[in-house]
Amino acid sequence: MAFKPANNIQDLQYFGEFGGVNPSISDSSTYTFLSAKKMFDTFEGNADGCYLYSRHSSPSNLYLGEALAAMEGTETANVTASGMGAITPVLMQLCGADDHIVSSRTIYGGSYAFLKNFAPKFNIKTTFVDITKLDIVEASITKNTKVLYCESVSNPLLEVADIKGLSAIAKRHNLKLVVDNTFSPLSISPVKLGADVVIHSLTKFINGTSDTVAGVICGTQEFINDLRNVNNGACMLLGSTMDSFRSASVLKNLRTLHIRMQQHSYNASYLAEKFEADGLKTVYPGLKSHPSHELFKSMMNEKYGFGGMLTIDVGDQKKANDLMELMQEKNLGYLAVSLGFYKTLFSAPGSSTSSEIPENEQIEMGLSDGLIRFSIGLDADIKRTYQIMRECMEQLDILKPELV
Protein backbone atom coordinates (compact mmCIF):
# COMPACT_ATOMS: atom_id res chain seq x y z
CA MET A 1 0.00 0.00 0.00
CA ALA A 2 1.28 3.45 -0.89
CA PHE A 3 2.14 5.58 2.12
CA LYS A 4 -0.30 8.50 2.24
CA PRO A 5 0.11 10.45 5.43
CA ALA A 6 -2.98 12.69 5.35
CA ASN A 7 -5.29 9.90 4.26
CA ASN A 8 -4.18 7.93 7.26
CA ILE A 9 -5.20 10.78 9.54
CA GLN A 10 -8.59 11.03 7.87
CA ASP A 11 -9.12 7.29 8.12
CA LEU A 12 -8.48 7.03 11.84
CA GLN A 13 -11.72 6.91 13.76
CA TYR A 14 -12.23 7.22 17.48
CA PHE A 15 -15.75 7.70 18.76
CA GLY A 16 -16.91 9.23 22.01
CA GLU A 17 -18.51 6.97 24.59
CA PHE A 18 -22.03 8.04 23.49
CA GLY A 19 -21.24 7.74 19.80
CA GLY A 20 -19.80 11.24 19.63
CA VAL A 21 -17.89 11.95 16.43
CA ASN A 22 -14.95 13.06 18.53
CA PRO A 23 -13.47 10.82 21.22
CA SER A 24 -14.33 11.55 24.82
CA ILE A 25 -11.68 13.38 26.82
CA SER A 26 -10.18 11.30 29.60
CA ASP A 27 -10.43 13.49 32.66
CA SER A 28 -8.53 11.40 35.19
CA SER A 29 -5.01 11.24 36.52
CA THR A 30 -5.48 7.75 37.96
CA TYR A 31 -7.42 4.58 37.05
CA THR A 32 -9.11 1.88 39.10
CA PHE A 33 -8.26 -1.80 38.79
CA LEU A 34 -10.64 -4.68 39.46
CA SER A 35 -7.82 -6.76 40.90
CA ALA A 36 -4.52 -6.11 42.62
CA LYS A 37 -2.87 -8.61 40.28
CA LYS A 38 -3.86 -6.56 37.22
CA MET A 39 -2.38 -3.44 38.82
CA PHE A 40 0.89 -5.27 39.40
CA ASP A 41 0.96 -6.52 35.78
CA THR A 42 0.33 -3.01 34.52
CA PHE A 43 3.28 -1.69 36.54
CA GLU A 44 5.42 -4.40 35.04
CA GLY A 45 4.26 -3.32 31.57
CA ASN A 46 2.43 -6.62 30.99
CA ALA A 47 -1.18 -5.43 30.75
CA ASP A 48 -1.90 -3.95 27.35
CA GLY A 49 -4.89 -1.63 27.19
CA CYS A 50 -4.81 -0.81 30.91
CA TYR A 51 -4.10 2.69 32.16
CA LEU A 52 -2.22 3.25 35.35
CA TYR A 53 -1.47 6.90 35.83
CA SER A 54 -1.72 9.74 33.32
CA ARG A 55 1.95 10.72 33.39
CA HIS A 56 2.53 7.29 31.87
CA SER A 57 -0.33 7.34 29.34
CA SER A 58 -3.96 8.36 29.02
CA PRO A 59 -6.66 7.51 26.44
CA SER A 60 -6.70 11.05 25.01
CA ASN A 61 -2.92 11.12 24.65
CA LEU A 62 -2.94 7.72 22.98
CA TYR A 63 -5.55 8.87 20.42
CA LEU A 64 -3.40 11.84 19.44
CA GLY A 65 -0.23 9.74 19.49
CA GLU A 66 -1.75 7.12 17.19
CA ALA A 67 -2.93 9.78 14.73
CA LEU A 68 0.56 11.29 14.61
CA ALA A 69 2.16 7.85 14.26
CA ALA A 70 -0.13 7.23 11.28
CA MET A 71 0.95 10.54 9.80
CA GLU A 72 4.66 9.74 10.18
CA GLY A 73 4.36 6.06 9.33
CA THR A 74 5.77 4.83 12.64
CA GLU A 75 4.52 2.00 14.85
CA THR A 76 3.46 4.39 17.59
CA ALA A 77 4.14 7.75 19.22
CA ASN A 78 4.22 9.52 22.57
CA VAL A 79 2.87 13.05 22.94
CA THR A 80 4.59 15.50 25.27
CA ALA A 81 3.99 18.85 26.93
CA SER A 82 6.17 20.76 24.45
CA GLY A 83 8.57 20.25 21.56
CA MET A 84 11.54 20.59 23.92
CA GLY A 85 9.73 18.11 26.17
CA ALA A 86 10.00 15.65 23.27
CA ILE A 87 13.57 16.42 22.16
CA THR A 88 15.29 16.31 25.55
CA PRO A 89 13.93 12.92 26.74
CA VAL A 90 14.78 11.30 23.39
CA LEU A 91 18.39 12.44 23.65
CA MET A 92 18.62 11.55 27.36
CA GLN A 93 17.17 8.10 26.61
CA LEU A 94 19.59 7.39 23.78
CA CYS A 95 22.71 8.83 25.44
CA GLY A 96 24.43 8.44 28.78
CA ALA A 97 27.66 9.72 30.32
CA ASP A 98 30.59 9.79 27.82
CA ASP A 99 28.31 9.38 24.80
CA HIS A 100 28.54 11.67 21.81
CA ILE A 101 26.08 13.26 19.40
CA VAL A 102 26.70 14.59 15.89
CA SER A 103 24.20 17.38 15.28
CA SER A 104 23.43 19.84 12.56
CA ARG A 105 24.66 23.28 13.60
CA THR A 106 21.55 24.99 12.23
CA ILE A 107 18.86 23.77 14.59
CA TYR A 108 16.23 25.33 16.81
CA GLY A 109 17.86 27.66 19.38
CA GLY A 110 16.54 25.66 22.35
CA SER A 111 17.83 22.36 20.95
CA TYR A 112 21.20 23.98 20.30
CA ALA A 113 21.34 25.40 23.84
CA PHE A 114 20.40 22.00 25.31
CA LEU A 115 23.16 20.19 23.42
CA LYS A 116 25.75 22.90 23.90
CA ASN A 117 25.14 23.97 27.52
CA PHE A 118 23.00 21.41 29.31
CA ALA A 119 23.87 17.93 28.03
CA PRO A 120 27.59 18.40 28.90
CA LYS A 121 26.52 18.40 32.58
CA PHE A 122 25.84 14.70 32.02
CA ASN A 123 29.06 14.40 30.02
CA ILE A 124 27.14 14.08 26.77
CA LYS A 125 29.19 15.92 24.15
CA THR A 126 28.02 17.21 20.79
CA THR A 127 29.89 18.03 17.60
CA PHE A 128 28.00 20.56 15.47
CA VAL A 129 28.42 20.18 11.72
CA ASP A 130 27.17 21.46 8.40
CA ILE A 131 24.57 18.74 7.92
CA THR A 132 24.50 19.21 4.15
CA LYS A 133 28.11 17.89 3.94
CA LEU A 134 27.76 14.14 4.41
CA ASP A 135 31.54 13.55 4.36
CA ILE A 136 31.98 15.97 7.28
CA VAL A 137 29.09 14.33 9.14
CA GLU A 138 30.68 10.91 8.79
CA ALA A 139 34.15 12.17 9.70
CA SER A 140 32.77 13.60 12.96
CA ILE A 141 31.57 10.24 14.23
CA THR A 142 33.63 8.79 17.10
CA LYS A 143 33.49 5.43 18.84
CA ASN A 144 31.22 7.06 21.45
CA THR A 145 28.70 8.52 19.01
CA LYS A 146 25.15 7.29 19.56
CA VAL A 147 22.94 9.80 17.73
CA LEU A 148 22.81 11.77 14.48
CA TYR A 149 20.52 14.74 15.04
CA CYS A 150 19.03 17.15 12.52
CA GLU A 151 15.95 19.01 11.34
CA SER A 152 14.53 18.02 7.94
CA VAL A 153 14.29 21.70 7.09
CA SER A 154 16.42 23.72 9.45
CA ASN A 155 15.51 26.67 11.61
CA PRO A 156 16.04 29.42 10.59
CA LEU A 157 18.23 28.95 7.52
CA LEU A 158 15.98 26.42 5.77
CA GLU A 159 18.84 24.04 5.00
CA VAL A 160 17.53 20.67 3.89
CA ALA A 161 18.89 17.43 5.36
CA ASP A 162 19.55 14.51 3.02
CA ILE A 163 17.71 12.03 5.22
CA LYS A 164 18.44 9.01 3.01
CA GLY A 165 22.16 9.84 2.97
CA LEU A 166 22.23 10.47 6.73
CA SER A 167 20.33 7.24 7.34
CA ALA A 168 22.94 5.27 5.38
CA ILE A 169 25.68 6.79 7.56
CA ALA A 170 23.68 6.08 10.74
CA LYS A 171 23.21 2.44 9.73
CA ARG A 172 26.91 2.00 8.88
CA HIS A 173 27.92 3.24 12.33
CA ASN A 174 25.03 1.77 14.29
CA LEU A 175 23.63 5.19 15.32
CA LYS A 176 20.07 6.41 15.74
CA LEU A 177 19.01 9.08 13.25
CA VAL A 178 16.73 11.52 15.09
CA VAL A 179 14.92 14.06 12.90
CA ASP A 180 12.97 17.11 14.05
CA ASN A 181 10.31 17.50 11.33
CA THR A 182 8.56 20.58 12.78
CA PHE A 183 9.06 22.73 9.66
CA SER A 184 7.77 20.19 7.15
CA PRO A 185 4.86 18.10 8.44
CA LEU A 186 3.23 16.02 5.66
CA SER A 187 5.65 17.42 3.06
CA ILE A 188 8.49 15.24 4.31
CA SER A 189 8.09 11.81 5.94
CA PRO A 190 11.52 11.16 7.53
CA VAL A 191 10.87 7.56 8.59
CA LYS A 192 10.03 6.61 5.02
CA LEU A 193 13.49 7.95 4.15
CA GLY A 194 15.28 6.01 6.88
CA ALA A 195 15.03 8.08 10.10
CA ASP A 196 14.68 6.11 13.34
CA VAL A 197 12.87 8.69 15.47
CA VAL A 198 10.80 11.70 14.32
CA ILE A 199 10.03 14.60 16.61
CA HIS A 200 7.64 17.51 16.18
CA SER A 201 6.94 20.62 18.10
CA LEU A 202 3.14 20.38 17.73
CA THR A 203 3.10 24.03 18.83
CA LYS A 204 3.71 25.04 15.23
CA PHE A 205 1.96 23.89 12.02
CA ILE A 206 0.39 20.72 13.41
CA ASN A 207 -1.71 22.44 16.05
CA GLY A 208 -1.75 25.61 13.98
CA THR A 209 -3.68 27.88 16.34
CA SER A 210 -0.83 29.27 18.50
CA ASP A 211 -2.79 28.47 21.66
CA THR A 212 -0.46 25.93 23.25
CA VAL A 213 2.97 24.34 23.35
CA ALA A 214 3.03 20.60 22.67
CA GLY A 215 5.26 17.92 21.18
CA VAL A 216 5.46 14.35 19.93
CA ILE A 217 7.98 11.53 19.55
CA CYS A 218 7.20 9.05 16.75
CA GLY A 219 9.11 5.76 16.70
CA THR A 220 9.04 2.03 17.17
CA GLN A 221 6.86 0.42 19.85
CA GLU A 222 10.04 -0.72 21.56
CA PHE A 223 11.55 2.77 21.76
CA ILE A 224 8.30 4.41 22.91
CA ASN A 225 7.92 1.68 25.56
CA ASP A 226 11.47 2.44 26.71
CA LEU A 227 10.61 6.15 27.04
CA ARG A 228 7.52 5.29 29.10
CA ASN A 229 9.21 2.68 31.28
CA VAL A 230 8.39 3.35 34.94
CA ASN A 231 11.93 2.44 36.05
CA ASN A 232 14.17 4.12 33.50
CA GLY A 233 12.05 5.87 30.84
CA ALA A 234 12.97 9.51 30.19
CA CYS A 235 9.39 10.59 29.35
CA MET A 236 8.00 8.90 32.46
CA LEU A 237 10.74 10.16 34.78
CA LEU A 238 11.34 13.67 33.41
CA GLY A 239 7.57 14.09 33.32
CA SER A 240 6.90 16.33 30.31
CA THR A 241 3.44 14.81 29.82
CA MET A 242 0.68 16.45 27.80
CA ASP A 243 -2.65 17.17 29.47
CA SER A 244 -5.67 15.25 28.11
CA PHE A 245 -7.71 18.39 27.42
CA ARG A 246 -4.92 19.73 25.30
CA SER A 247 -4.34 16.53 23.37
CA ALA A 248 -8.06 16.38 22.52
CA SER A 249 -7.78 19.94 21.23
CA VAL A 250 -4.63 19.27 19.18
CA LEU A 251 -6.26 16.16 17.65
CA LYS A 252 -9.17 18.24 16.34
CA ASN A 253 -6.77 20.73 14.77
CA LEU A 254 -4.72 17.92 13.23
CA ARG A 255 -7.75 16.93 11.11
CA THR A 256 -7.28 20.01 8.90
CA LEU A 257 -3.48 19.99 8.72
CA HIS A 258 -3.43 18.72 5.12
CA ILE A 259 -5.54 21.65 3.89
CA ARG A 260 -3.60 24.20 5.91
CA MET A 261 -0.21 22.92 4.71
CA GLN A 262 -1.31 23.23 1.09
CA GLN A 263 -2.37 26.84 1.66
CA HIS A 264 0.77 27.74 3.67
CA SER A 265 2.88 26.28 0.87
CA TYR A 266 0.91 27.97 -1.91
CA ASN A 267 1.15 31.38 -0.24
CA ALA A 268 4.82 31.03 0.70
CA SER A 269 5.76 29.89 -2.77
CA TYR A 270 3.87 32.82 -4.35
CA LEU A 271 5.65 35.35 -2.15
CA ALA A 272 9.08 33.71 -2.49
CA GLU A 273 8.88 33.90 -6.28
CA LYS A 274 7.78 37.54 -6.20
CA PHE A 275 10.43 38.56 -3.66
CA GLU A 276 13.16 36.86 -5.65
CA ALA A 277 12.00 38.49 -8.89
CA ASP A 278 12.09 41.84 -7.06
CA GLY A 279 15.80 41.27 -6.41
CA LEU A 280 15.52 40.42 -2.72
CA LYS A 281 17.83 37.76 -1.27
CA THR A 282 15.16 35.11 -0.68
CA VAL A 283 15.54 31.61 0.72
CA TYR A 284 12.71 29.13 0.11
CA PRO A 285 13.18 25.43 -0.65
CA GLY A 286 10.65 25.72 -3.49
CA LEU A 287 12.87 28.17 -5.40
CA LYS A 288 15.20 26.71 -8.03
CA SER A 289 17.92 28.93 -6.58
CA HIS A 290 17.77 27.06 -3.23
CA PRO A 291 20.89 24.85 -3.00
CA SER A 292 18.77 21.87 -1.88
CA HIS A 293 15.75 22.44 -4.13
CA GLU A 294 16.25 19.18 -6.03
CA LEU A 295 16.95 17.25 -2.81
CA PHE A 296 13.73 18.54 -1.22
CA LYS A 297 11.84 17.60 -4.38
CA SER A 298 13.25 14.10 -4.29
CA MET A 299 12.07 13.61 -0.68
CA MET A 300 8.72 15.39 -0.65
CA ASN A 301 5.09 14.30 -0.72
CA GLU A 302 4.40 16.64 -3.62
CA LYS A 303 0.83 17.56 -2.76
CA TYR A 304 1.83 19.49 0.36
CA GLY A 305 4.42 21.71 -1.29
CA PHE A 306 7.63 23.19 0.06
CA GLY A 307 6.16 24.48 3.32
CA GLY A 308 5.24 27.83 4.79
CA MET A 309 8.66 29.10 5.89
CA LEU A 310 10.81 31.57 3.98
CA THR A 311 13.51 34.09 4.76
CA ILE A 312 14.60 37.33 3.17
CA ASP A 313 17.71 39.36 3.92
CA VAL A 314 17.05 43.09 3.85
CA GLY A 315 20.64 44.12 4.61
CA ASP A 316 20.79 45.25 8.22
CA GLN A 317 19.02 45.02 11.55
CA LYS A 318 17.47 48.50 11.38
CA LYS A 319 15.86 47.83 8.02
CA ALA A 320 14.63 44.45 9.25
CA ASN A 321 13.10 45.97 12.37
CA ASP A 322 11.52 48.88 10.47
CA LEU A 323 10.00 46.53 7.91
CA MET A 324 8.59 44.16 10.52
CA GLU A 325 7.03 47.06 12.47
CA LEU A 326 5.52 48.54 9.31
CA MET A 327 4.12 45.20 8.15
CA GLN A 328 2.53 44.72 11.55
CA GLU A 329 1.04 48.22 11.38
CA LYS A 330 -0.52 47.31 8.00
CA ASN A 331 -1.98 44.16 9.55
CA LEU A 332 0.03 41.85 7.27
CA GLY A 333 1.07 39.73 10.21
CA TYR A 334 2.55 39.83 13.67
CA LEU A 335 6.04 40.55 14.91
CA ALA A 336 6.23 37.31 16.86
CA VAL A 337 8.35 34.21 17.14
CA SER A 338 6.90 30.78 16.43
CA LEU A 339 5.25 29.53 13.26
CA GLY A 340 2.29 27.77 11.71
CA PHE A 341 -0.38 30.33 12.68
CA TYR A 342 -3.20 31.39 10.32
CA LYS A 343 -1.66 34.85 10.37
CA THR A 344 1.82 35.51 8.98
CA LEU A 345 4.44 35.71 11.75
CA PHE A 346 7.84 37.34 11.31
CA SER A 347 10.93 37.77 13.44
CA ALA A 348 14.63 38.47 13.08
CA PRO A 349 16.25 35.21 14.25
CA GLY A 350 19.68 36.74 14.89
CA SER A 351 18.31 38.76 17.81
CA SER A 352 15.52 36.41 18.92
CA THR A 353 15.04 32.67 18.39
CA SER A 354 18.67 32.00 17.50
CA SER A 355 20.22 34.44 19.96
CA GLU A 356 21.47 31.40 21.96
CA ILE A 357 23.96 30.90 19.13
CA PRO A 358 27.12 33.03 19.67
CA GLU A 359 27.58 35.89 17.19
CA ASN A 360 30.72 34.50 15.51
CA GLU A 361 28.97 31.18 14.93
CA GLN A 362 25.91 33.02 13.57
CA ILE A 363 28.12 34.73 11.00
CA GLU A 364 29.83 31.48 10.07
CA MET A 365 26.52 29.77 9.36
CA GLY A 366 25.20 32.71 7.32
CA LEU A 367 22.75 34.03 9.89
CA SER A 368 22.94 37.78 9.26
CA ASP A 369 21.43 40.75 11.10
CA GLY A 370 19.12 41.66 8.26
CA LEU A 371 17.55 38.24 8.03
CA ILE A 372 13.77 38.08 8.53
CA ARG A 373 12.11 34.71 9.01
CA PHE A 374 8.53 34.47 7.82
CA SER A 375 5.95 31.86 8.68
CA ILE A 376 3.50 32.64 5.90
CA GLY A 377 -0.14 32.56 6.95
CA LEU A 378 -3.32 31.30 5.35
CA ASP A 379 -4.15 34.62 3.61
CA ALA A 380 -7.08 34.20 1.24
CA ASP A 381 -5.73 36.83 -1.17
CA ILE A 382 -1.97 36.46 -1.29
CA LYS A 383 -1.68 38.79 -4.32
CA ARG A 384 -3.06 41.64 -2.25
CA THR A 385 -0.76 40.72 0.66
CA TYR A 386 2.20 40.90 -1.72
CA GLN A 387 1.13 44.30 -3.07
CA ILE A 388 1.01 45.77 0.42
CA MET A 389 4.30 44.13 1.46
CA ARG A 390 5.91 45.58 -1.61
CA GLU A 391 4.61 49.06 -0.78
CA CYS A 392 6.11 48.70 2.71
CA MET A 393 9.48 47.75 1.22
CA GLU A 394 9.41 50.64 -1.23
CA GLN A 395 8.55 53.07 1.54
CA LEU A 396 11.62 51.93 3.51
CA ASP A 397 13.94 51.96 0.47
CA ILE A 398 14.36 48.20 0.70
CA LEU A 399 12.95 47.94 -2.81
CA LYS A 400 13.67 51.02 -4.83
CA PRO A 401 10.79 51.33 -7.34
CA GLU A 402 13.14 52.47 -10.13
CA LEU A 403 15.30 49.37 -9.69
CA VAL A 404 12.60 46.74 -9.90
Ligand SMILES: *Cc1c(COP(=O)(O)O)cnc(C)c1O
Ligand atom coordinates in the same frame (compact mmCIF):
# COMPACT_ATOMS: atom_id res chain seq x y z
C1 LIG B 1 9.59 25.49 18.29
C2 LIG B 1 10.52 24.43 17.91
C3 LIG B 1 10.98 23.51 18.84
C4 LIG B 1 10.61 23.58 20.30
O1 LIG B 1 9.24 23.33 20.50
P1 LIG B 1 8.40 23.90 21.75
O2 LIG B 1 7.04 23.37 21.49
O3 LIG B 1 8.51 25.38 21.73
O4 LIG B 1 9.04 23.33 22.97
C5 LIG B 1 11.83 22.51 18.40
N1 LIG B 1 12.21 22.43 17.12
C6 LIG B 1 11.80 23.31 16.20
C7 LIG B 1 12.27 23.16 14.79
C8 LIG B 1 10.94 24.34 16.55
O5 LIG B 1 10.55 25.23 15.62
